[in-house]
Amino acid sequence: MSESSDLSLSSPAFADGDPIPERCGYRNENVNPPLAIDGTPPETESFVLIVDDPDAMESSGKVWEHWVVWNVPVSTGTIPEDWDSSSTEAREGSNDYGEIGYGGPDPPDQEHTYRFGLYALDTTLAVDSGARKNEVNRGMHGHVLAHAQLEGTYVP
Numbered sequence: 001m002s003e004s005s006d007l008s009l010s011s012p013a014f015a016d017g018d019p020i021p022e023r024c025g026y027r028n029e030n031v032n033p034p035l036a037i038d039g040t041p042p043e044t045e046s047f048v049l050i051v052d053d054p055d056a057m058e059s060s061g062k063v064w065e066h067w068v069v070w071n072v073p074v075s076t077g078t079i080p081e082d083w084d085s086s087s088t089e090a091r092e093g094s095n096d097y098g099e100i101g102y103g104g105p106d107p108p109d110q111e112h113t114y115r116f117g118l119y120a121l122d123t124t125l126a127v128d129s130g131a132r133k134n135e136v137n138r139g140m141h142g143h144v145l146a147h148a149q150l151e152g153t154y155v156p
Contacts, residue, residue, distance in 0.1 A: 005146035006039030009118040013081070020114060020152035026097070026106035031082035032067065033152070040074060041120050041145045046089075047072035048119040048140055049079070050133060053105070055112035060096075066114065067102045068093035068133045070140075071124045091129045093136060100130050105154035116150040 013021050013033040023029040037047065049069040056064035072079075072090045085092055085101075095103040105114055125139040 005041060007041065007120055007146035007148040008038045009116060009148040009150045010036045011150060014152050016150055018152060020105055020154045024104045025154060026104040030104045032102040034081040035079040037077055037118060043122050043145055044074045044120040046074060046121050046124045047076065048121060048136060050117045051114060053112050053114050059108050065096045065133050067095060068136055070127060070136050091127065093131045093133065107154060107156045111153050111155045114152050114154060118148045119144050120146040
């Protein structure tokens with residue numbers, strides 16, 4: 001992985017560390033927040049986006065997976081709210097709600113912090129739609145050029 005990467009991930013809907021809009025919650029509109037990608041390394045062939053909740057470890061015994069997307073085209077500068085990946089080569093995996101695609105925040109107990117991890121890869125992944133995060137992670141091994149992270153909070 002690049003030590004000095006300019007890759008960044010941001011959102012016009014919330015600043016890093018701030019609350020994620022209520023409409024993005026699983027029990028509300030369940031739409032992904034808009035995201036902006038900047039500083040893509042020139043060797044990038046595709047992106048992977050993984051959204052998870054490490055605070056779920058206490059209540060569910062694991063890091064909860066909310067959204068796993070791979071083969072996001074390198075030309076992608078923005079991911080709009082309520083993004084429909086079917087218009088691109090991107091593939092979406094299964095989340096911990098047992099669904100394919102985005103599953104918004106739904107903390108069972110208290111405020112949780114959600115990580116939006118963006119990975120720039122030097123390849124595309126031969127992973128079928130519906131795969132889990134661990135399968136995508138195996139495919140990414142040795143191909144990550146840069147990583148960026150955005151965090152947001154959500155209160156039940």
